[in-house]
Amino acid sequence: MISETKMKLNLIGIIASFLLISVISAHAENDEDVFSKAQHYTVQIRKAVTIPFGNDKKGTAFGAGFVVDTQRGWIMTNAHVVSRSPARLEVAFFGRKFVPAKKVYVDPFLDLAIISINEEMQKATAALPELECTNLPGVGRTVGTFGHPNGLKFTGTRGIISGHTAKYESEMLQTDAPINPGNSGGPLISLSSGRIVGINTSSMNDSQNSNFAVPMQYACRVLDLLREGKDPSPPDLPLAFFKAPNEQMQLRIARSLIDPAKFDIRAGDEIVGVPGVVESVENETQLIHALRGRLGNVALRIKREGQELVINGKLEPVKKVNDKTCIMFSGILLCETPSYMGRDDFNPGKIAVYFVEAGSLGDFNEIEKMDMLNSVNGKKIETLDAFYSVLKTSQEEKKPINFVFRDTGGKGAPSYFTYTERTLPVENLTWVSNEKNGG
The missing domain is CATH 2.30.42.60 (Pdz3 Domain)
Known part of the structure; x- marks a missing residue:
C-alpha cells in the first residue's frame, strides 16, 4: 500500500516537472520568437547636430527606432534621438548599411518622433510589428527592450512593468528592463503578446531598475492622425498647474496665460474632462491626448468654486518643431x-x-x-x-x-x-x- 502511494506521488511529481519544463520551454521559445522578430523591424539611428537648439547638444549620437508604416517608410523613435535641432540622420537595419532619413514629425510634448526612409529601403523592411494602442500594460507584465545599449547592436533584455508615473514631464511607463544609452527610441515589447507597448526613453541616474518608456497608447494617436493627413500637434496650453501632494492626480490651475478673450480658464479651476471625448483626465498627458486632432473650438469640463461646469473656447496648436x-x-x-x-x-x-x-x-x-x-x-x-x-x-x-x-x-x-x-x-x-x- 505504501509503495503504491509512493509510486503515485512519484508519477505526479514527474508529470508536474514535465509540465513545468514545458511551460518554461514555451516561454523561452516565445521570448526568442519575439526578439527574433524585433531584430528585423528595429533599426539603428545615427544623427549629427552642428547647430543645437535649446537642450540639444552638438555632436554625433546613436539610438534606435522601429518600423510603423512600410508603405510610407515611417520609423518611430524618440525626439531626443533625432534631435529637435537641425540634424543629419541615417538609418540602418540589421546587417545593412546606413542610408539617409528625414524627419516627418517631432512632438514638442512627448519624447516622440516619426522619420522616413527612401523607397529603396522601404522594400527592405520586415513585416510591421503589432502596436498596443488601446490599453496600458499592467504592473507585473513581462516585457523586453530591444536596441543598441552602449553600442551593442540589436540586443534584447527583459524585465517587467514596474508602474505608471506622471511625476516627471509626461506620463510614462516604468520598467526594470534595462534601458541604456543606445536603447532610446527602440521598442518596449510585451513578451506575452509580442506587441510593442512603449518607446524606450530614459533611465534614472544612479538606479539600475528605474527606467521609463513613452506609452504606445499616446504615440498611436499621433501616428493615426499623421496617416489621416491631420495635424497631431498638441494644443498651445500656457497653463501652470499646482503640484499635488503625494502625486495626487489632479489638474488644478495655478496660473493661466491663455488670452481670456479666447478661453476663460482661470487660476483655481480644475480641469476634469473633455466632453464627448473622455470623462476624466488625471494629468497633463491625458488632457493633451484627448485634445490632439480636436483643436479649434474646444469644450472643457471643469470645477470652479465648488461647481462643475462646461466652458467653451478656442485653442490653437503649438508651433511645430520642424518650423x-x-x-x-x-x-x-x-x-x-x-x-x-x-x-x-x-x-x-x-x-x-x-x-x-x-x-x-x-x-x-x-x-x-x-x-x-x-x-x-x-x-x-x-x-x-x-x-x-x-x-x-x-x-x-x-x-x-x-x-x-x-x-x-x-x-x-x-x-x-x-x-x-x-x-x-x-x-x-x-x-x-x-x-x-x-x-
Missing part, C-alpha cells in the same frame, strides 16, 4: 522665446541666445546660452525679421552693433536680471532651420 527658425551670426544662435513668456509678469524678452559656438567671436565676448536680447543699438527688437534686417545692414556696412543682454542672475533688489553690454561685428549672418540645415 522653428533662428538666426546665426558671429558664432551666436538667437531664437524667439515661446509666445506665452511675454504674457507673464516675469517677462524675459522676445529673443534669446540658444547656442554659442566654442571659440567663436560670441564666445570670446562672453555671450552665454539663454542670455536675453534687451536692445540693439539702444532700440527694442520684437521679431526675428526685424532683427535680421538690422544685422544684415550692419554686415553690409561693416559697422559693429551695440547689444545689451540680460539674464536671470539678479537678486530681486532692484531687479531679477543682470545686464551685459557688448559691441560686436556681424559675421557669417544666416538663417538656421530644420528645413534649411538638414532637419
Whole structure:
C-alpha cells in the first residue's frame, strides 16, 4: 500500500516537472520568437547636430527606432534621438548599411518622433510589428527592450512593468528592463503578446531598475492622425498647474496665460474632462491626448468654486518643431522665446541666445546660452525679421552693433536680471532651420 502511494506521488511529481519544463520551454521559445522578430523591424539611428537648439547638444549620437508604416517608410523613435535641432540622420537595419532619413514629425510634448526612409529601403523592411494602442500594460507584465545599449547592436533584455508615473514631464511607463544609452527610441515589447507597448526613453541616474518608456497608447494617436493627413500637434496650453501632494492626480490651475478673450480658464479651476471625448483626465498627458486632432473650438469640463461646469473656447496648436527658425551670426544662435513668456509678469524678452559656438567671436565676448536680447543699438527688437534686417545692414556696412543682454542672475533688489553690454561685428549672418540645415 505504501509503495503504491509512493509510486503515485512519484508519477505526479514527474508529470508536474514535465509540465513545468514545458511551460518554461514555451516561454523561452516565445521570448526568442519575439526578439527574433524585433531584430528585423528595429533599426539603428545615427544623427549629427552642428547647430543645437535649446537642450540639444552638438555632436554625433546613436539610438534606435522601429518600423510603423512600410508603405510610407515611417520609423518611430524618440525626439531626443533625432534631435529637435537641425540634424543629419541615417538609418540602418540589421546587417545593412546606413542610408539617409528625414524627419516627418517631432512632438514638442512627448519624447516622440516619426522619420522616413527612401523607397529603396522601404522594400527592405520586415513585416510591421503589432502596436498596443488601446490599453496600458499592467504592473507585473513581462516585457523586453530591444536596441543598441552602449553600442551593442540589436540586443534584447527583459524585465517587467514596474508602474505608471506622471511625476516627471509626461506620463510614462516604468520598467526594470534595462534601458541604456543606445536603447532610446527602440521598442518596449510585451513578451506575452509580442506587441510593442512603449518607446524606450530614459533611465534614472544612479538606479539600475528605474527606467521609463513613452506609452504606445499616446504615440498611436499621433501616428493615426499623421496617416489621416491631420495635424497631431498638441494644443498651445500656457497653463501652470499646482503640484499635488503625494502625486495626487489632479489638474488644478495655478496660473493661466491663455488670452481670456479666447478661453476663460482661470487660476483655481480644475480641469476634469473633455466632453464627448473622455470623462476624466488625471494629468497633463491625458488632457493633451484627448485634445490632439480636436483643436479649434474646444469644450472643457471643469470645477470652479465648488461647481462643475462646461466652458467653451478656442485653442490653437503649438508651433511645430520642424518650423522653428533662428538666426546665426558671429558664432551666436538667437531664437524667439515661446509666445506665452511675454504674457507673464516675469517677462524675459522676445529673443534669446540658444547656442554659442566654442571659440567663436560670441564666445570670446562672453555671450552665454539663454542670455536675453534687451536692445540693439539702444532700440527694442520684437521679431526675428526685424532683427535680421538690422544685422544684415550692419554686415553690409561693416559697422559693429551695440547689444545689451540680460539674464536671470539678479537678486530681486532692484531687479531679477543682470545686464551685459557688448559691441560686436556681424559675421557669417544666416538663417538656421530644420528645413534649411538638414532637419
